[in-house]
Amino acid sequence: MENSVFVKIGKFFLRILEGIVIFISAFPLVLIYAPLRNLYKRFSKSVLKKPIKSMPYQGNVRIFRYLDKYIIGETKYAQKNRVFIYFLLPSLSAFIIFVIIPFFMGIYYSFTDWEGLSSVINWVGFANYKDIFTDYKFVYSFFRTIQYSLLSVLFVNLFAFGIALLVTQKLKLKNIYRAGFFMPNLIGGLVLGYIWKFVYSSALPAISESLGPNLSLNADTAMGAIIAVVVWQYAGYIMMIYIAALQNVPQDLIEASKIDGASAWQRLKAITLPLVAQAFTISLFLTLVTSFKQFDTVIALTNGAPAALLPEWIQSFMNESTRSILSMNLMALDIYNTGWIENKFSVGQAKAVVFFIFLLIVSVIQVTYNKRREVEL
Amino acid sequence: MKRQKTSLILLEVFAALLLLVVFFPFFLVIVNAAKSISDILTNPIGFQGVSFAKFFSNIKEILQSTDVKYLNSFINSTIITTFSLLAIGTFSGMAAWVLVRTKTKYSSLIFLLFISGMVIPFQIVMLPLVRFMESITAFTGIPLRDTYWGVVLVYIGFGSPLSIFMFHGFIKSVPIDIEEAAIIDGCTKPQVFFKIVLPILKPIFVTLLVLNGMWIWNDYLLPLLVISKNGNVRTLPLAVANLAGSFVKQWDLILTSVLLTAIPVIILFLFAQKHIIKGMTSGAIK
Numbered sequence: 118m119e120n121s122v123f124v125k126i127g128k129f130f131l132r133i134l135e136g137i138v139i140f141i142s143a144f145p146l147v148l149i150y151a152p153l154r155n156l157y158k159r160f161s162k163s164v165l166k167k168p169i170k171s172m173p174y175q176g177n178v179r180i181f182r183y184l185d186k187y188i189i190g191e192t193k194y195a196q197k198n199r200v201f202i203y204f205l206l207p208s209l210s211a212f213i214i215f216v217i218i219p220f221f222m223g224i225y226y227s228f229t230d231w232e233g234l235s236s237v238i239n240w241v242g243f244a245n246y247k248d249i250f251t252d253y254k255f256v257y258s259f260f261r262t263i264q265y266s267l268l269s270v271l272f273v274n275l276f277a278f279g280i281a282l283l284v285t286q287k288l289k290l291k292n293i294y295r296a297g298f299f300m301p302n303l304i305g306g307l308v309l310g311y312i313w314k315f316v317y318s319s320a321l322p323a324i325s326e327s328l329g330p331n332l333s334l335n336a337d338t339a340m341g342a343i344i345a346v347v348v349w350q351y352a353g354y355i356m357m358i359y360i361a362a363l364q365n366v367p368q369d370l371i372e373a374s375k376i377d378g379a380s381a382w383q384r385l386k387a388i389t390l391p392l393v394a395q396a397f398t399i400s401l402f403l404t405l406v407t408s409f410k411q412f413d414t415v416i417a418l419t420n421g422a423p424a425a426l427l428p429e430w431i432q433s434f435m436n437e438s439t440r441s442i443l444s445m446n447l448m449a450l451d452i453y454n455t456g457w458i459e460n461k462f463s464v465g466q467a468k469a470v471v472f473f474i475f476l477l478i479v480s481v482i483q484v485t486y487n488k489r490r491e492v493e494l
Numbered sequence: 495m496k497r498q499k500t501s502l503i504l505l506e507v508f509a510a511l512l513l514l515v516v517f518f519p520f521f522l523v524i525v526n527a528a529k530s531i532s533d534i535l536t537n538p539i540g541f542q543g544v545s546f547a548k549f550f551s552n553i554k555e556i557l558q559s560t561d562v563k564y565l566n567s568f569i570n571s572t573i574i575t576t577f578s579l580l581a582i583g584t585f586s587g588m589a590a591w592v593l594v595r596t597k598t599k600y601s602s603l604i605f606l607l608f609i610s611g612m613v614i615p616f617q618i619v620m621l622p623l624v625r626f627m628e629s630i631t632a633f634t635g636i637p638l639r640d641t642y643w644g645v646v647l648v649y650i651g652f653g654s655p656l657s658i659f660m661f662h663g664f665i666k667s668v669p670i671d672i673e674e675a676a677i678i679d680g681c682t683k684p685q686v687f688f689k690i691v692l693p694i695l696k697p698i699f700v701t702l703l704v705l706n707g708m709w710i711w712n713d714y715l716l717p718l719l720v721i722s723k724n725g726n727v728r729t730l731p732l733a734v735a736n737l738a739g740s741f742v743k744q745w746d747l748i749l750t751s752v753l754l755t756a757i758p759v760i761i762l763f764l765f766a767q768k769h770i771i772k773g774m775t776s777g778a779i780k
Contacts, residue, residue: 200683201596204588207581208654209604214630215623215651216611222622280512288506296767297513300520303759305712307731308752311738312519315745319538320522349516357771410615413714417735449617456621457719469618477613 123240127225134218155191227467232460245467253427253435254442255451255468259475260431262448265340266408269347273404274397276352281359282385295360299353306350310417313346317418336425336444343445346414351407355400362396363389391490398487402480409476412449421446421454448472527552527750534745552750561740562751567733568758573642574717574729575710578649582706583699584692586654590661591691595670605662611655616715623648624719640725648720649710657702664698665691704770711759730755 187194188202227245231238249255284294301309366389374384415421425444427437446454452472456465525544526534533543557564589608593601627638627648638644668691676686692699714731721727728736734755738748763770 197596201592201601203684204592204687205604208585208589208650208658209608211585211647211650212608212611212654213651214626215648216614216619216655217607219619219622219626220614222626223618226622283505283509283512286505287502288509290506290510294509294513295771296763298516299771300760300763301516303708303763304756305714305731307714308712308734308755311734311748311752312523315526315538315749316519316522319534319745323538349519353516406615410617413712413731416714417738449615452617453620453715462621466618466621469615469621473615473618476615480613 123228124238127229127238127240130221130225134222223466224470226463227470229463231463241463245464246471248464249468249471251435253431253437253440254446256435257427257431257442258446258448258451259471261340261444261446262409265344265411265447266405268340269344269408269411270401270404272344272348273351273355273408274400276348277355277400278359280352281356281363284356285360285363295356298356301350302354304350306411306413307417309346309350310414313342313349313414314418317342336423339419339423339445343411343415343418346418347408347411350414351404355404358396358400358403359393362393366392394487394491398484398491401483401487405480405483406476409472409479410449411447412453415445415447415450416453419445421450523749523753523756526745527753529746531744531746538745548746552746553754555747556737556751556754559737559747561737562733563728564733564751564754567728567730570642570727571711571729574645574649574727575707577642577646578653578710579703579706581646581650582653582657583702585650586657586702587661587692587695587699588687589654590658590665591687593658594662594665595673605658608655608658612659616652620715620719627720640721640727642727645717645720645727648716652716653706653710657706660698660702661695664695668694700769700772708759 186192187198228240228242229238230241230244280294280298284291284298288294304312370388371384374388379387421443423444424441427440427442431437432439448468449472452465452468455461455468459465522539525541526538528545528549529543530548537543556562593605624639627644630636631638638647672690672694673686676690677683681689712731713729714735717729717732718735721729721732734748734751737751741747
């Protein structure tokens with residue numbers, strides 16, 4: 118097998134990862150040794166009346182001397198380091214085992230042809246990546262995800278900022294409004310998807326019968342329908358961030374500008390917006406990431422449907438004929454379906470790597486761009 | 495002055511109308527959970543066919559349904575959420591504290607590692623994660639999938655980056671003098687953390703309880719992969735998905751189960767509203 122070297126490297130890599138896990142899980146045992154030794158020392162001093170001077174491991178072996186000085190002994194360093202390790206270990210080990218290691222495994226698997234179940238793993242290089250970029254379904258889903266994210270980021274933030282401005286006015290029931298607008302966010306994406314599935318499939322058609330226009334879900338309206346759901350769910354959460362920022366805008370600045378004769382629009386543009394720029398950075402980042410990762414709502418609401426025709430520019434770009442395609446098969450859903458439902462593990466993984474890199478680039482650009490527009494008070 | 499008053503009233507009316515629009519789906523859920531399926535199909539919006547008897551029989555059917563196992567799933571969700579929240583809060587607080595107070599290159603390196611974890615989307619980790627959990631089980635014999643502690647451990651892994659980041663920012667602004675005074679008075683370092691630092695961290699702890707709680711209680715994808723669909727520790731979202739999968743058009747049952755899933759969280763929210771909103775707004779901007 119020409120690829121066997123890479124497979125061996127990969128397997129070697131996996132062994133190392135396993136070793137790390139065993140090492141991490143064995144580490145607490147090493148640490149327990151220190152307090153036990155202290156106990157024994159005290160015991161031997163007071164009961165046995167014969168204080169011990171050296172411990173069995175304190176020979177000339179360098180690693181033991183090192184361990185004694187820095188981790189399990191009674192030196193200043195060791196005591197400090199022990200607290201550091203004890204306190205860090207629970208979250209760090211869970212993080213490494215369940216996030217970092219699977220992350221690198223995932224990148225490795227995207228270069229193989231592993232199907233998940235078989236034990237045969239062949240290194241295929243960039244073949245999976247070549248496959249997914251020549252697959253019109255993936256290109257279309259990539260395009261739709263970008264389209265969807267841009268629209269939902271725009272609308273969620275517009276609505277959220279608008280509502281935040283509204284409920285920071287001197288309204289009588291403003292606390293009720295805040296709580297009320299926030300409430301949809303308490304309900305998870307999946308449950309919410311079912312609620313809106315009912316709204317779109319039963320309630321809205323019943324309303325539209327009496328009003329006239331047809332409001333049922335089809336390929337043209339599905340995007341708007343899902344964005345409406347996301348705005349309904351997420352605007353209340355983002356509103357909270359804007360409210361916190363708006364409350365930090367000093368009132369004397371606003372009062373001064375009122376006396377100087379600034380209109381409401383001028384006040385918003387010249388004072389409020391620059392001062393809440395930090396909140397914009399955070400909110401745009403949060404909405405961008407969540408809309409890219411949108412999964413629960415879509416799977417409950419349409420599960421990728423309704424079907425649509427492949428747009429013409431993708432047809433000519435990819436040399437495809439006219440094809441029918443799932444119009445709301447966004448990337449997060451596509452990765453899940455490819456990797457988990459269709460069992461094309463490595464292909465799904467390659468899609469996930471592309472997804473990750475794209476998300477990383479976009480969010481870095483967004484954050485650096487927004488950071489430059491922030492003003493310090 | 496008078497003009498301002500009328501515009502305020504207009505704004506008030508507008509906000510109230512908007513609130514009604516926002517509440518409309520909730521209204522539909524509640525109304526239709528109290529109807530029979532034929533009444534829903536003929537009239538999904540109005541009050542026609544609403545009866546308490548039907549409401550209770552729907553609820554009874556959901557409670558007894560083997561597709562949902564509501565009580566079972568509810569308890570599972572509660573256990574998983576509670577333990578994950580407490581573990582994430584305490585462990586991340588501990589980690590963030592030593593990371594701030596130890597100024598070595600290791601501590602900044604480890605902090606950087608945690609921060610980089612925030613940009614890793616779940617989608618790239620999910621498939622290898624399941625395989626890796628299975629291979630750990632095969633290797634050590636400790637079952638991780640379909641167990642409470644397995645799910646909780648995974649949540650600790652995924653929840654700690656954001657939590658450590660927020661604790662880190664907060665602890666940096668806490669003066670070190672109190673801790674030094676406590677050490678002079680004879681506290682050991684762990685005592686300093688649990689008796690002095692942890693109470694100071696309370697506001698950010700509440701924020702994280704809210705944020706992580708909403709995430710973990712409602713999470714669907716992670717339990718879907720880590721817990722198999724018919725496993726013993728199935729959470730509420732999985733149960734609802736299971737029901738909606740097997741009764742596709744039975745809106746009376748689906749909406750009742752939706753109501754039963756949402757109600758506990760909404761009740762909790764109404765009771766702890768003040769803390770939750772305060773926690774959200776104080777933590778969100780940092």
